Amino acid sequence: MTRTPYEYAIIQAMPRIERGELINVGVLLYSHRHDFLSARTHLDEARLRALDPSADVEAIRGALDAWDRTCAGGGAAEGMRLGERFRWLVAPRSTILRAGPVHMGLAAEPEHELGRLVELLVR
Template structure:
């Protein structure tokens, strides 16, 4: 029997017009301290997002979410955030913000395979929406 590992995750959302509060789920970030794992998966549908607001700069959004991923994985180019430990990076990325790129409140669960769980959560919360 595989050991159950505690994990946390948040849904990554694009909020085209913050004042309206509408959002589109575009990704998942998952953190599992015991497995020393952090993973992120996202997909951006330009056509869908442009339907929400003609003012949304999708190229800038793509750059922003790519830097989000750089920070999540602790890669060079992610500034000071990339140099934080995995827990602090996850907390920073899932902090409440009022920008067009936000995350849900972190949720949690147990898994035997964080990579597979990331894929399952992506399919459930983003899946065919993109």
């Protein structure tokens, strides 16, 4: 099977922005050739609470769900093309969730590669 380019960014949670500490909580992957955009997340509550014992876990889970809805074209992303949604999600922001730098890779199956990256970079 032919491998094609994709772009990805690690989704990071920063429970106390002023401290600059963060944990990886997911991966966002976009493949133009495969018409694919998806986020896969895993929130390790113990790791999050190690950074901030008073972290609002439910609010962070809700924000992660919003990333999934945006990937699917819901909410404010309605009508946006996949590439536009990806660029919107990886744009710099000062919120509890943010995307790290965008990286490139090659894969035959974006869904499989997304799972591999989550295991490697988040879990």
